[in-house]
Amino acid sequence: AQTVTQSQPEMSVQEAETVTLSCTYDTSESDYYLFWYKQPPSRQMILVIRQEAYKQQNATENRFSVNFQKAAKSFSLKISDSQLGDAAMYFCAYSLKETSGSRLTFGEGTQLTVNP
């Protein structure tokens, strides 16, 4: 079974600084997807960034980037120039490529606080 581990229950960062959230996962598959989702107090889960396992290039979305280390099964999220609106619970998630709907396996989450 696939598992996702986020070892940092809480993190904090100063506004405009950079923070890195850690995620490791365990799988015997070679082709899969990895995601970071953000869940602010409004409750809606928002996709931040995605990575396809067969692509070696790290994904980037504006201030968000990942460090994907496939051999080490590591998938960390870097947030640059942190903003107050980045404060949220961040979940790392894993999904296989399936043809009948894909289940997401989530980590336990990291609560990010952004200090002004």
Next chain:
Amino acid sequence: DTEVTQTPKHLVMGMTNKKSLKCEQHMGHRAMYWYKQKAKKPPELMFVYSYEKLSINESVPSRFSPECPNSSLLNLHLHALQPEDSALYLCASSQVTGAGYGYTFGSGTRLTVV
């Protein structure tokens, strides 16, 4: 339209009540999902519908009954719930074969069972 709409946003029900949660999307996604989320925990998968057919049931108690009447709608019928069923219920949708593009989630229904 790039949204998943869930109604109601809040629901309080007694243990003998019958209620339904509704979820709607118009993105042409043919996979739809129900997740249950307890406070400060990750979402837990309950059901997956693919092309309006139930493809995954994660051994959810029968007091939760899902229904997918068409490709845009997903319901979760609730009956004889227990207080421990109080949680945030999230609906999501995705492309069936391209779920790697990620899910689109609704903002959830906060359910309280009294």
